[in-house]
Amino acid sequence: MLNRPTTDLLSRSEPRGSRWDRQPGVRLTLLGLAMVLPLIPIGWRTASIMNQDGDKWAPRSSPVTVTTQPIPTHGGRILTDDGTVLAHDQQRFSVLVHYRWIETPPDPSWLRGQVLSRLKPRERRDATRVASARQSVLLRRKNLLQALATLCRVDKIQLEEAAGTVQHRVERIVKTVEQNRNTAAPGSRSTSGSPTSLVQTIKRALTSPPRREEREPVVVTEELEYHRLLQDVSLEAAGTIQEHPERFPGVVVRVSTRRVYTHGSLAAHVVGNRRQQPRDRGIVPEREWVGASGVEKSYDPVLRGQPGLRRIVTNRHGEVVSTRILRPPRRGRDIQLTLSLPLQRRAETLLDQATSTGSSGGAIVVIDLHTGAIRAAASAPRFDPNLILAPDADTWKSIVDNPSRPLFCRVTGMALPPGSVFKSVSATALLQSGILPPGHSISCRGFLDTPSHHRCYVFSRFGIGHGRTDMGDALCRSCNVYFFDAARRLARSGSTGHNSLHRWAANFGFGVPTGIDLPGESAGRLPSPPTKPLVSETMQLAIGQGPITATPLQVVRMMAAIANGGSLVTPHVVSDLGPDPEALATRAEPRTTPIPGLSKRVLDTVRTGLQRVVEDPRG
Numbered sequence: 001m002l003n004r005p006t007t008d009l010l011s012r013s014e015p016r017g018s019r020w021d022r023q024p025g026v027r028l029t030l031l032g033l034a035m036v037l038p039l040i041p042i043g044w045r046t047a048s049i050m051n052q053d054g055d056k057w058a059p060r061s062s063p064v065t066v067t068t069q070p071i072p073t074h075g076g077r078i079l080t081d082d083g084t085v086l087a088h089d090q091q092r093f094s095v096l097v098h099y100r101w102i103e104t105p106p107d108p109s110w111l112r113g114q115v116l117s118r119l120k121p122r123e124r125r126d127a128t129r130v131a132s133a134r135q136s137v138l139l140r141r142k143n144l145l146q147a148l149a150t151l152c153r154v155d156k157i158q159l160e161e162a163a164g165t166v167q168h169r170v171e172r173i174v175k176t177v178e179q180n181r182n183t184a185a186p187g188s189r190s191t192s193g194s195p196t197s198l199v200q201t202i203k204r205a206l207t208s209p210p211r212r213e214e215r216e217p218v219v220v221t222e223e224l225e226y227h228r229l230l231q232d233v234s235l236e237a238a239g240t241i242q243e244h245p246e247r248f249p250g251v252v253v254r255v256s257t258r259r260v261y262t263h264g265s266l267a268a269h270v271v272g273n274r275r276q277q278p279r280d281r282g283i284v285p286e287r288e289w290v291g292a293s294g295v296e297k298s299y300d301p302v303l304r305g306q307p308g309l310r311r312i313v314t315n316r317h318g319e320v321v322s323t324r325i326l327r328p329p330r331r332g333r334d335i336q337l338t339l340s341l342p343l344q345r346r347a348e349t350l351l352d353q354a355t356s357t358g359s360s361g362g363a364i365v366v367i368d369l370h371t372g373a374i375r376a377a378a379s380a381p382r383f384d385p386n387l388i389l390a391p392d393a394d395t396w397k398s399i400v401d402n403p404s405r406p407l408f409c410r411v412t413g414m415a416l417p418p419g420s421v422f423k424s425v426s427a428t429a430l431l432q433s434g435i436l437p438p439g440h441s442i443s444c445r446g447f448l449d450t451p452s453h454h455r456c457y458v459f460s461r462f463g464i465g466h467g468r469t470d471m472g473d474a475l476c477r478s479c480n481v482y483f484f485d486a487a488r489r490l491a492r493s494g495s496t497g498h499n500s501l502h503r504w505a506a507n508f509g510f511g512v513p514t515g516i517d518l519p520g521e522s523a524g525r526l527p528s529p530p531t532k533p534l535v536s537e538t539m540q541l542a543i544g545q546g547p548i549t550a551t552p553l554q555v556v557r558m559m560a561a562i563a564n565g566g567s568l569v570t571p572h573v574v575s576d577l578g579p580d581p582e583a584l585a586t587r588a589e590p591r592t593t594p595i596p597g598l599s600k601r602v603l604d605t606v607r608t609g610l611q612r613v614v615e616d617p618r619g
Contacts, residue, residue, distance in 0.1 A: 065314045065315075066311065066313050067311075067314070068310065068312070069309075069312055070288070070307040070308065071310050071325065071329045072257055073257075073304070073307050073308065073332065074091070074305065074329075074331045074332065075089040075257065075259065075289070075303050075305060076303040076304075076331070076332035076333045078295055078296075078303070080337055081336065081337065081340055081341075082340075082341060084263075087259060087260070088259075088260055089258070089332075090258050090260045091235075091255065092231070092232050092256050092258050093232070093235065093237070093255060093256075094232070094233070094254040094256065095148060095152065095229055095230040095231075095237075095238075095251060095252075096226035096228050096229070096251070096253070096254055097144070097163070097226060097251050098225075098226050098250035099166065099222065099223050099225060099226070100250065101141060101249065101250030101251075102163035102227070103223075106141060107223075109217075111138075114137045115130060118133045118137070119133055140249055144250070147248065148229070148251070151240055152234070152237045153237075159229055159230070163229060166227040166229070169222075170220070170222045170223060174220055174223070177220055181218065224314075226250075238253045257289075258389070259274050259385075259389060261273075264386060265383060266344065266348065267337075267378075268294075269293070269377070269382065269411065270295060270337070270339065271295055272292065272295050272296035272298075272385070273291075273292050273388055274292055274385075274389065275292040276289055276290075288307065293407075293409070293519065293520070294409075294518060294519070298518055302333055302335065302577055303333070303335060305329065305332030309327040310323055310324070310325050310326065333577065336576040337573050337575065338373035338374050339374065339375065340376060343375050344375075344378065346376075347366065347378035348380070350364065351363070351364050352380060355381070360403070361380050361404055361410055361414075362380050363377075363379050363410040363411045363414060363552040365377050365411055367557070367560050367569070368569075369559075369560035369563045369564045370564055370569070370592075371569065372557075372570045372572055372592070373571075374571055374572065374573045377573070379408075379410040379411050380410070381402070381404045381405075383407055410552065411551070412516060412521040412551055412553050413521065413551065414551055414552060415522045415523075415524045417545050417548060417549055418510075418549075418550045419545065420478045421558075422544025423475060423478065423542070424606055425501070425504050425505050425558065426483055426486075426487070426501060426541075426542040426543070427471060427474075427483075427606050427609065428504050428508075428598070428602055428606055429490075429500045429501045430471075430490060431471070431602040432500070432597070432598075432602055433500050435489050435490050436471070436486055439470060440470065440471065440486075441468055441470035441473075442468075442481070442482055442485050443465075443468055444456065444466035444467060444482060445459075445465040446465030446466070446481065447459055447481065448488075454480070454484045455480065455481070456478075456479055456481050457480070465481070469482050471605060471609060472605070472612060474609070475610055476609055476612035476616050476619045477618055477619065480543050483539075483543050484539050484542065484543070486542065487501075487535075487538045487541070487542035488538070488539060491533065491534075491535040491538035492535065499529045501538065501541050501542065502526065506526060507595050507597075508557075509558060509561075510526045510550055511524055511525065511526025514551075514553050514571050516573065517572050517573060517574055518573060521551070521553070522551050525548060557569065557571060559610075561595060562606055562607055562610065563607070564592075566594060566598040566600075566603055567592040567593060567595065568593045568594075569591075569592050570592075
């Protein structure tokens, strides 16, 4: 290979490559121009947009928050049978002001944002215009409360005090948040170099939010919210604020409703009351009201209607940019009750007179014996629903601590031994069993065997008896001895005799709810018959004593069955819900259930005795 031929022809030839290869500077210049030239029109267009259309596009580029909030609706009215309004919704207007507009001194960041929002981009470089805009914002802040005070006819001092209260509360929240932020959590950092510590450090770094710098201010939600300064302003004032937002910057009107019970405590336990549900944060119409008792609770979906839905767009300062109604509210429907207003008033007057002598409470129920419609339902003591819509601490404590329990509906919830009214059931059971011959009578001395036990009331009070007494007399004059004697005969006939009383008590609706369309009804108590009943147990049950309990509503239902020919009715307090078929399906349909096996002859005998209770001078 060392002897191969060589030549210097290549070394003496021209350099290889094009002319551009020998001029790298030119190439770089052309490449730079190719990259820069397309950017020139883009930059020109950007500058044009900023100078000419900046005000148009700036709001769209600012960060906004979109939320949905409910729109309050009007609840349905509750009416008596003649159309008298017992409960209705009253519209109310509240004035809310954004926190930054009442904060003193104004927040620098917010103030700067307000100033810049009033200037075009080219004007923001003019110090004179910026200073003028700043003074304009400060002047509007200063005059805002005075404008509201003049419009709403209130003292400006009242608004200043309300604003000061809001600011004091918000500042306390901010202070608490800052203290929590500055308090270092013990053990939050580990100095160990072990693999486990390293894994924890990496996990903490990936999952924990970045810590704020000490110089970065804390901004809490309350600083970006609207706060109520005035409540129950006039419709005229609310309309002016909504029609002229430029005169009242940072101000919104909240429309809500308040339940009003026109006649106060009249039929309070039937009508019921409402309570407020917790609300979401932000600009909401009002915390939603829901039924808590009575018809307000039973028919809450019908009365309450359906709230609407509003879409709200707010900027980073929490100010409303735009709103749009997504769903209009649907008004609740009216409900007509079966109550007769004059009869209800009369029942409550009689009950108040009866309980004024020291009784802890009572109830009066008037029912349509053929349909089950409740014509009057009085319970004492009562309460005024208007006072417990939003009670103060003292008012609520006085109601809750009252030993008479005014919130308790005694018509449907007071289960007590029925007493002598149960003798109607006992008479039916005795006559149906055939244990007593027709026209059976006894001589009542006022006691059964000994003067100290199983006595009549007249013997305990006056030391006398009822004399010769048959079934009609026993019902008319409420003779305990007659039923003691008959119950002893029934018990000695075997366990079927005691079971007969239980069976007929169940047939007349004892031990089960009546099905009334009111919440919280008690079923009372009807114990199962014992296998080997004692004679004394049967005797006590015959006069409505012992472990049996019943509500006034169960008793009046039993009496209605005797009066109407032997059918149990379903008590109800609502007569009309309107044309909505879905709502009608929620209503307790009036129905009657014939009592099986009840003899007309027995029923006539019991009805005759009960009729004598109110017609016979000795009844």
